Amino acid sequence: MSTSRDFWASCGHHLLDRDAAGKLLVTDEFLKVYLARPELMPPPDACAAEQGLHGALLSDPRRSVAASQVAAIADADARENWEIMIAWRDHLVKHRTLEAAYLEIIRRDIRFPHVLVGHLVQPILRNILEGCEDAFMLRAAEIFFRPQKLVMQEGSITALDEEADPSAGHHHPPSPLFALLGLPATTHVDAVTDESAASYWERSDRFDMAIDLTASGRGWAALGEVITRWLAHLLAIDVAIEPMAKLQAAPWSWYVGLSADATRIGDALWGGDALDDATQARLIGLYRLTFRDPAEMIEKVRGEPVYLLVAMTPDEKLRLKPQNLVTGLPVRLAEAVH
Structure with a gap:
């Protein structure tokens, strides 16, 4: 019997339990990583x-914390950090699953730091992709929770992790699990190819592999497959996603921008505005999404395709917004994930 290879160990997925439906259950061990x-x-x-507060939560990470305990902390920055942490901890433990906690953040527009929300997206995706043996799909999935620097050259688009970009000068602290698991720091960036794909698993926590996101390429198709699995797991909807080379002349019934710039471009197109060359160049790719069961769509656009737009910033960065897939699709009744 073959054993699936591990990846993204630093997200703490091995510290989470799973229910009968395959959803993630928060454990004390997972909460302690934040400490x-x-x-x-x-x-x-x-x-x-x-x-005292830190020590008490290490002993019992679910213990009740009064506002007065945080207010008693002398350092103002530390107080602010603890206020955020306790609110975050309380949000996680009041939901039965990590997926339910994430969906409530998105649907109710609860304001938490982006880095914390990303820490939910990664283990959820890790759970969705358990057993995946396609390095292109795993690398494409990183785009859901890590900003990318895009390199445009002779019609191709290559994405590399923004923090792995040697010209960016980022020095953000890694997950505490990096040190606990003895994971090495990023030293070199390679592109995911058929020849290099086998090395992905051993270096997955370094986020040091680039991927070709050219619309006709394997990486772009892999990102579409990740979106398909994300929607099946979180919203219990079955969709087909087809990469598109260019905008079609047919009128749109519905579209979703998967980045802030993509939403602005989609709004302009919806309003009938012409795009200048610079703006159009920032639209790096498109997908056509169709519901396999049209009954899951709202009546207004039932049976019509939905277009997904992805665009980069003027400085060639891509910050994907997977939350727009939760809030933006014309789903008749979004399934609650408990």
Whole structure:
């Protein structure tokens, strides 16, 4: 019997339990990882209130924390970090699954730092892609939770992790699990190809592989497949997604922008505005999405295709917004994930 290879160990998926439906259940061990983040580790000169709160939550990460306990922390930055952490912890533990916690954030537009929301997206995707043996799909899935720097050259589009871009100068602290698991830092960037794909698993937590996102290429198709699986898992809808080379002249019934720039471009096209060359060049790709069961769509556009747009920023960055798939599709009754 073959054993599937592990990937993205630093997201803590191995610390989560799963219910009978395959959804993720929050454990104390998963919550404790947040307490190891640099923002929450009390420095040697931290006040007694901060050290006491940290120690108490290490012993019982679900224990109730009164506002007065956080207010007693002397350092203003530490107080703010703990206010965010306790609100985040409370949000996670009040939901039965990680998926339900994520969906409520998106549907109710609850304001949490982007980095924390990304920390939900990654283990959810890791769960969805369990057993996946396609390195192109796994690398494409990284775009859901990590900003990308795009390199345009002779008609091709290559995406590399923004933090792995040697010209970017990013030095964000990695997950605490990097140190605990002995994971190495990024040292070199390679593109995912048939020849290099086998190396993805051993280096997946370094996010140091680039991917070709040219509309006709394998990477773009792989991203479409990730979107299909994301929707099946979170919304229980079955869709077919087809990459498109260019905008069609036929009128649109519905569209979803999967980045802020894509939404602006879609709004302009919907309003009948012409795109200048610079704006059109930022539209890096399109998909046509069809519901396999049209009854799952709202009546107004039932049976019509939905167009998904992806666009980069003027400085050639891509920040995908998977939450727009939750809020933007014409789903008749979005399934609640408990």
